[in-house]
Amino acid sequence: MFTSESEIMLTILVSTVLLLFFCGVVIYFLFKYQRKRYSHQQEVFELKESFNKILLNSKIQIQEQTLDHISKELHSNIGQLASLININLSELLHKTEEKEIVIETKALAKSLLSELKSISTALNTDYIMKVGFEKALKNELNRVSKTIKYPVNFNVKGNAFSLGPEKEIILFRLCQEVINNVIRYAQASEMNVNLDYDNDSIKLAIEDNGIGFDIDSVKKNREKNSSTGLLNIEKRAKVINANVNIVSKINYGTKVSLLISR
Incomplete structure (x- = not known):
């Protein structure tokens, strides 16, 4: 047992x-x-x-x-x-x-x-490569200010450095896209562009006091409305590994902020 x-x-x-x-x-x-x-x-x-x-x-x-x-x-x-x-x-x-x-x-x-x-x-791409991003952006703002007839303030801080021609060309085209959106849609009376060189990164902000927009609504309906402005900004930012942040409030304007490392 x-x-x-x-x-x-x-x-x-x-x-x-x-x-x-x-x-x-x-x-x-x-x-x-x-x-x-x-x-x-x-x-x-x-x-x-x-x-x-x-x-x-x-x-x-x-x-x-x-x-x-x-x-x-x-x-x-x-x-x-x-x-x-x-x-x-x-x-x-x-x-x-x-x-x-x-x-x-x-x-x-x-x-x-x-x-x-x-x-x-x-x-002209060669011109942008020759003069650099900062001067090319300043010239572009001077050009558009003659067309829109309202103040465009350009402020630069820090010690300037180059991101390299490829990055700077893409960054410049991105800025052109943002500026073009302000001119076409914002109905603003003032635009402020702030360029801040901070050690190994560049902070760039383009701000207007226009009518603003609903970002979620635009993103949701951009394919339906064939809207490519925000999409182009996001795509170009992605290519140069830049962080982009867009803040907008109806009747209070829009601010596009970018952070780009060397």
């Missing part, structure tokens, strides 16, 4: 050990499978992110080539035509009695030529 009970206890003990061993093996292989699956998903995600970044970089390069081509066309072709118009008007001035009209038209042609030159410069 004692022997039988011992055998039963031994059988139970061995069965328990075997069951625990089997459960441990199952848990081990499940853990290993989940880890391998997670690693695979991570690799797929990284490959997808890498592909999207390469694709976005290619699109930006194509855009830069297109803008550079437009810049040269404006300068060489349309600019020359505007110059010829001005020359012909000078000739006409000596042969007509309507001198005031000709003089006024000459002034308009001169303004057109000046504006074409400014736009050509703003689109």
Whole structure:
């Protein structure tokens, strides 16, 4: 009887050990499978992110080539035509009695030529690389301030440093996108641009006192309304690893803040 009970206890003990061993093996292989699956998903995600970044970089390069081509066309072709118009008007001035009209038209042609030159410069990638981001942004703000006829304040703090030509070109185009949105939609009476060099990073803020907008609503409906402004800003910021924050309140204006590391 004692022997039988011992055998039963031994059988139970061995069965328990075997069951625990089997459960441990199952848990081990499940853990290993989940880890391998997670690693695979991570690799797929990284490959997808890498592909999207390469694709976005290619699109930006194509855009830069297109803008550079437009810049040269404006300068060489349309600019020359505007110059010829001005020359012909000078000739006409000596042969007509309507001198005031000709003089006024000459002034308009001169303004057109000046504006074409400014736009050509703003689109020219080589120019941005040559003068650097800060000066290119200052020139762009000077150009648009003549068009919008309200104050554009540009404040710079800290010791300037370069982010490198590629980053600076993308950052400049991003700023152009924001400034263009302010001009087109904000209905503002003032714009403030603050550039702060802080050790190894740049803080940039573009703020207006316009009508503002509902950010959540715009993001939700941007595909439906074919709105690409915010999307372009986010995409360009992503390419240069910049943190972008957009704060807007209806009737209180909008502020776009960027933080970019070297």
